Amino acid sequence: MFDPQHAFVDPLLAWYERNGRHDLPWREPERTPFELLLAEILLQRTTAEAVAGAYRPFAARYPTPETVAVATTDEIRTHVAPLGLVKRAAYLRRCASEILARHSGDVPREYPELVNLHGVGEYTARSVLIHVTGLGIAAVDTNVKRLLSRFFDVNPDRNRIAVLADALTPSTRSADFQHAMLDFAAEVCTAGSPACSSCPLRGSCESSEEQFTPR
DNA sequence: AAAGCGGGGCG
């Protein structure tokens, strides 16, 4: 009977402190909730590397809901186009308008109101809560789903993974833990050919072929 | 429940 805290959470956080992507611009602590929400929408089905290259000018051009709402969709589209999923330009504009109309220009701090914003689904709403309010929950994206389903050898059912991820999350370090899962899955437990042979969680991973290797 | 969106990176 193994302890997931000792086998997974602690070593993952240790890996993250040394190897995490601590330079991603939207992780800067002075980022506003709206700047964070912008990043989350740009990151949907888009590599962090790609967003990292476009984020600073984007956030500087659209620092508030007002600046997005008064911009034309075409102008926003020129910024989103290099990232793909260009419909997000319209999502962003409508989302900003909704924040102005419903929430006086402030990003809401409650899940039901967040998830009702255009372009904001369960993942994005949870991520905003984690970063803005420090709520001790997890947000399940493609990385978290892959990492947890492999390590714990469970069916990658979204709801199952969500329950597991929430249970694993350290209540006072949810943002660090979220970043740790994302970075680890993107750099070690990758989709195509994971680096199992050099994985620091190898010994406890239920998907590892070497877990029973003697000596 | 399934389709559609999308450019860019990588093997």
Place this chain on the structure above:
DNA sequence: CGCCCAGCTTT
């Protein structure tokens, strides 16, 4: 060339 990426809206 095919697969994948901090998902979500629409049908």
